[in-house]
Amino acid sequence: MTTKLFGEPVQRREDPRLLTGRGRYLDDLGPDALAAAFVRSPHAHALIRDIDVSAALDVDGLVAIYTWEDLPDRLAEPLPLLIPHPALTHGRTAYPLARERVRHVGEPVVMVVARDRYLAEDACALIRVDYELLKPVVGVEEAAQSAQLVHDDVPGNVGAHLVQEVASADGRGAREVIESAPHTLAFRLDVERSASMPLEGRGVHARWDADDSSLRVYSSTQTSTSVRMAVAAKLGLPLPKVEVVAPDVGGGFGVKIMHPWPEEVLVPWAAMLLGREVKWTEDRREHFVSSAHERAQVQFVRVGFDGGGRVLGLEVTILHDHGAYTPYGIIVPIITSTQLPGPYRIGSYRVEFSSIYTNTVQVTPYRGAGRPQAVFCMERTMDRIAAHLGLDRTAVRAANFIQPDEFPYDQGLIFQDGRPLIYDSGDYPESLRMLKELIGWDAFPEAKAEAAREGRRIGIGIGCYVEGTGVGPYEGGHVQITSDGRVHVSTGLTSQGQGHETSFAQIAAAELGVPLERVSVVTGDTRRFGYAVGTFASRAAVMSGNAIALACRKVREKALRIAADALEADPRDLEITDGVVHVAGSPHASVPLATVAVLSNPLRYAFDEEAVRATQFAGGSSFDRPPVEEGQEPGLEGRDYYSPIRSTFASGMHAAIVETDPLTAEIRILRYAVVHDCGNLINPMIVEGQIHGGVAQGVGGALYERMVYDSHGQLLNASFMDFLMPYATEVPRVETAHLQTPSPLNPLGIKGAGEAGVIPVSAVIASAIEDAEGIPIDRMPISPSDLFGLRRAAS
Amino acid sequence: MPEQAHEITLVVNGTLRRAEVPGRRLLSDCLRHDLGLTGTHVGCEHGVCGCCTVLLDGEPVRSCLTFAVTVDGREITTVEGLADGERMSPVQRAFAECHGLQCGFCTPGFLCTVTALLRENPAPTEEEVLEGISGNLCRCTGYQNIVKAVHRAAEIMAEES
Amino acid sequence: MKPPPFTYHAPGSLGEALDVLAGTGEDGKVLAGGQSLIPLLNMRLAAPAHLVDINRLAGLAAVEVEPGGVRVGALARHARVERSEPVAAAQPLLRQALRLVAHPVIRNRGTVVGSLVHADPAAELPAVLALLGGSVRLARRGGTRDVPAGEFFTGPLESAAGPGELAVSAFFPALPPRSGTAFREVARRHGDYALAGIAALVGLDEDLRITAARVACVSAGPVPVLADVTGVCGHRPPASADWAAAARAVQDRAEPEDDIHATAAYRRHLIGVLAERALRDAAREALNA
Known part of the structure; x- marks a missing residue:
């Protein structure tokens, strides 16, 4: 029974806690902690002439005020550039508190610590910062052409420039191929800014133990191990003296993989200095102007194709707006440029991007991380080819698909992990067949005509994608079975709602043959597991899932060996069922794992009755061998790591039917269908939930969410009143179907699922609106007002 | 100069609680930080996200748009008060059964809202469910399983009544 | 915050x-x-x-x-x-x-x-x-x-x-007797402030001819914008009233502005569409009254 756990829709083990108010999120910790708040720049670009804190000193409950001048040593240096890249020739990062100059609205300038957050904000309001205003650089095209510089030593505001080119089979470059192609098209596409926007903002709580000279930091992060290393380095503390724990995290979606945020080093520093617990809980307005955004790109496309719609050559030039700093490097535009070919065999491909500084909030990955833009580009291109040739849009896609017998398929590009981009497996024709059936593609023209007779406009759209998931370098898992028979699993990466406590427990229970209830899982706690990368890029299930499976296999092997001794049997004849090791076919010759755990640890001192069996006078051990044999360790535990040769590649295809109001230009999604392939499923209920949530965010990105900066660099919609995340009333029901082509790259045959839902949505909705309206849709998101404007322009 | 404090009494989840709060203390902060009931979450502090929704004399309200002093003497139910002892309420159980939560941050607000919704309308239609939860944001689930959970909770309540 | x-x-x-x-x-x-x-x-x-x-003034x-x-x-x-x-x-x-x-x-x-x-x-x-x-x-x-x-x-x-x-x-x-009202609006999300909205009231006489047709527009100016289109509708039954002309008259009164959610041109367009819809709805209500 237990072995069937893998692949079952097991109810989540996190839920009872989260449903009864017993979750522990960052702000729920440290009830007696002092509160930090920040004075943030109200200007997009300015020099700091003076900071006058005198008026704030009278605030009752004020504890401390810090500016850049107060920061010691390495804390006074710029924050790390996390992912260097040779093409990032002009990477720049911010200081934890602004030094002399601010480069976006929201940049932290002064940190205030007070008895509570109300008082800290009172003090912030009384601090006067004297700014000398500089001309702000806003908008990626403006920035690329502006004489005004975001960083004086970065000419042209260009942080990075990268070209990748894959020649055609006969060795010709994309430009040459396009020139000689039977058909060519050239156009421009725009994607606007959005953001992860988890409902819990960021937050940090730090506790300094002066007696022990140790620091414990809680952070609402997607990577506790890496925050730990950054904090230790910045504060000059020995690594073993720093612990970082990610408590329950109220959503991440990418913004919390960025680290160390200024607050993640400043709050622990203040806690050490003050000898008091200090906590900072980001509020919503701070989140809008100081946490990261994503998505904004301008793309220039040239494509050459034949009469069958086959893409012979594709050239894409991308202007990527990375905001004021590049702490996360150029991962986002790298992903856009390398995932752009999707499920297609492109004859010859040239992609070039420039990553540009602007006086806006920095850009780091948001769920999908550059892929929604890539898919928007590729899929809009497919639709344009179909329109140009008068072909069915699915036929053009089918004509370009990589075929099932072509895997592994090398796209000839270098991916975000610095490794060749080689697709492991997939079945795109089958995926398309399933999608067409699910949405009723072939019958749609009839429905459309019928609707038209009633004066209604409906349209159908499609989008296909391939998503590199499970990127390295590695994750680890540790599994320990204690003498009470409980199984303790830990892994270093963190959780933000993905249900890791459940799916990882399913893996462990299945591998070890123990009841699920006996397994507990801890994630994101450096006290339990110190080596990890983090939760991003749809990698947790692939990376930690496989690492935990491998660790379980070690433990299982050890358990069988010890049990074999105890049962005087051959380990190869043993099985584990419901936590009991027994000889296959003879259930009475058995020993519980709890006992095996006791026996695994030779004892001098008994701590309970069960433990007596392992003590030195209990007998049973051979005098010829040491109690712990060479190459062995005491205890029934195991640790292993999973480090893949390269990424796995999940894929999927979405289709939607939308209705546009002929008069009001309102856009309504009538149906939304998803065919998804992430290899083997650990827990289909959880995977389904990930898809639903991803699609909802995609709908936000397609129809509602945009960060609107004015020419002064002011974010005009820094609230939930005006940054329009969809409610239940805006999100369609998602119909799903699963295809499972297991990955050959890992023991469990799984690929990631976390980001899939969001990736093609803008492309799909654009495709459907275009079909309904007959007007080319070349920028997202699109509002009714935008559609109205397009109609006016077209008529 | 220290702020003037007001002594207030609230009946929270059936228990009489006293607190000393300044006039500006939001009910959300009072519950979380003065009374230690951190199950009520704060997601926007401008009344849009619904994470902080609690029941005031049985009616769902935004605790971030309510001053604690204003509701002196009134009854408050938070997520911590929805279960019957160790047994989760039908709404809580339905959310677990239907995978109606992921990160769980918005969940307490949904649970309070839905509890009141079903008390008033034990068998809501699809439209009534959507309207009922239309003031609560969730960034994880896409709402589909939340809607399913509301219907399922109605079913459980009907079965158990 | x-x-x-x-x-x-x-x-x-x-x-x-x-x-x-x-x-x-x-x-x-x-x-x-x-x-x-x-x-x-x-x-x-x-x-x-x-x-x-x-809040303690229960009398209010x-x-x-x-x-x-x-x-x-x-x-x-x-x-x-x-x-x-x-x-x-x-x-x-x-x-x-x-x-x-x-x-x-x-x-x-x-x-x-x-x-x-x-x-x-x-x-x-x-x-x-x-x-x-x-x-x-x-x-x-x-x-x-x-x-x-x-x-x-x-x-x-x-x-x-x-x-x-x-x-x-x-x-x-x-x-009033033989009158009907309606409220129509378009918002970005359900429950948001309206991009444009129309409250309408239509009154009929004993012969069921229009004697009053008025609207108030939301998001159409610094204060609610009132438009009395009784004259445009004419003293005739709702079925033969020129609602489109009435809607255009309402549009002419509106002074919407651009913002991040909608252009002024779109809002003006919506005001026309919604005014016609709301007036028709109100007239229908009046006929049923």
Whole structure:
């Protein structure tokens, strides 16, 4: 029974806690902690002439005020550039508190610590910062052409420039191929800014133990191990003296993989200095102007194709707006440029991007991380080819698909992990067949005509994608079975709602043959597991899932060996069922794992009755061998790591039917269908939930969410009143179907699922609106007002 | 100069609680930080996200748009008060059964809202469910399983009544 | 996002409230439902020195249906007015509009009078009061005055309620016989402030010909924009009225502006579309009345 756990829709083990108010999120910790708040720049670009804190000193409950001048040593240096890249020739990062100059609205300038957050904000309001205003650089095209510089030593505001080119089979470059192609098209596409926007903002709580000279930091992060290393380095503390724990995290979606945020080093520093617990809980307005955004790109496309719609050559030039700093490097535009070919065999491909500084909030990955833009580009291109040739849009896609017998398929590009981009497996024709059936593609023209007779406009759209998931370098898992028979699993990466406590427990229970209830899982706690990368890029299930499976296999092997001794049997004849090791076919010759755990640890001192069996006078051990044999360790535990040769590649295809109001230009999604392939499923209920949530965010990105900066660099919609995340009333029901082509790259045959839902949505909705309206849709998101404007322009 | 404090009494989840709060203390902060009931979450502090929704004399309200002093003497139910002892309420159980939560941050607000919704309308239609939860944001689930959970909770309540 | 400090007053009687308001003058702000005020305080966009909380003045919670209309007390919450059957019978436009005000949970706390005093031109209730020709009763120490809707809304987020004054109630005239109302709006998300909205009222005579056709527009100017299109419709049955011409006349009155959610041109277009829809709906209601 237990072995069937893998692949079952097991109810989540996190839920009872989260449903009864017993979750522990960052702000729920440290009830007696002092509160930090920040004075943030109200200007997009300015020099700091003076900071006058005198008026704030009278605030009752004020504890401390810090500016850049107060920061010691390495804390006074710029924050790390996390992912260097040779093409990032002009990477720049911010200081934890602004030094002399601010480069976006929201940049932290002064940190205030007070008895509570109300008082800290009172003090912030009384601090006067004297700014000398500089001309702000806003908008990626403006920035690329502006004489005004975001960083004086970065000419042209260009942080990075990268070209990748894959020649055609006969060795010709994309430009040459396009020139000689039977058909060519050239156009421009725009994607606007959005953001992860988890409902819990960021937050940090730090506790300094002066007696022990140790620091414990809680952070609402997607990577506790890496925050730990950054904090230790910045504060000059020995690594073993720093612990970082990610408590329950109220959503991440990418913004919390960025680290160390200024607050993640400043709050622990203040806690050490003050000898008091200090906590900072980001509020919503701070989140809008100081946490990261994503998505904004301008793309220039040239494509050459034949009469069958086959893409012979594709050239894409991308202007990527990375905001004021590049702490996360150029991962986002790298992903856009390398995932752009999707499920297609492109004859010859040239992609070039420039990553540009602007006086806006920095850009780091948001769920999908550059892929929604890539898919928007590729899929809009497919639709344009179909329109140009008068072909069915699915036929053009089918004509370009990589075929099932072509895997592994090398796209000839270098991916975000610095490794060749080689697709492991997939079945795109089958995926398309399933999608067409699910949405009723072939019958749609009839429905459309019928609707038209009633004066209604409906349209159908499609989008296909391939998503590199499970990127390295590695994750680890540790599994320990204690003498009470409980199984303790830990892994270093963190959780933000993905249900890791459940799916990882399913893996462990299945591998070890123990009841699920006996397994507990801890994630994101450096006290339990110190080596990890983090939760991003749809990698947790692939990376930690496989690492935990491998660790379980070690433990299982050890358990069988010890049990074999105890049962005087051959380990190869043993099985584990419901936590009991027994000889296959003879259930009475058995020993519980709890006992095996006791026996695994030779004892001098008994701590309970069960433990007596392992003590030195209990007998049973051979005098010829040491109690712990060479190459062995005491205890029934195991640790292993999973480090893949390269990424796995999940894929999927979405289709939607939308209705546009002929008069009001309102856009309504009538149906939304998803065919998804992430290899083997650990827990289909959880995977389904990930898809639903991803699609909802995609709908936000397609129809509602945009960060609107004015020419002064002011974010005009820094609230939930005006940054329009969809409610239940805006999100369609998602119909799903699963295809499972297991990955050959890992023991469990799984690929990631976390980001899939969001990736093609803008492309799909654009495709459907275009079909309904007959007007080319070349920028997202699109509002009714935008559609109205397009109609006016077209008529 | 220290702020003037007001002594207030609230009946929270059936228990009489006293607190000393300044006039500006939001009910959300009072519950979380003065009374230690951190199950009520704060997601926007401008009344849009619904994470902080609690029941005031049985009616769902935004605790971030309510001053604690204003509701002196009134009854408050938070997520911590929805279960019957160790047994989760039908709404809580339905959310677990239907995978109606992921990160769980918005969940307490949904649970309070839905509890009141079903008390008033034990068998809501699809439209009534959507309207009922239309003031609560969730960034994880896409709402589909939340809607399913509301219907399922109605079913459980009907079965158990 | 925590409110700035203020001196909190919780008067136990109307007289006491008016005394406090008289004493605090410009520095005093009234707290009723708080659904618009508290967000402004949390963002520190407002910082009154004194907050006068009228939530203990139970007498102000009354909702009374009088022969001439509905009088809504300052503490009457949206939800209560929305659910009241006598109110819906006397003036159906209130329920039609209240269903569109934000979300149900906000309506549990927000008050009708508070929404009027807040005087947001994108809000539904000011348009309702303006269309119906209602009034707001303002009390101050030593006196009370009724301000007609036409004079009450003085600008965006500005009303005639002055320092020291408390809006104690609002009066919405009842629906005349053979009349119908409708409220139509387009919002980005369900429950958001409308990009454009129309409250409409159509009255018929005994021969079921149009004798009154008026609308009030939401998000069409600094205050609710009123348009009387009775003349454009002509004294004829609704079925033969030129609703499109009436809608164009409404459009001509509107002065919408661009913002991040919609262009002025789109809003003007919507006003026309919605005016026609709302007028037709109201006429249908009138025929059924």
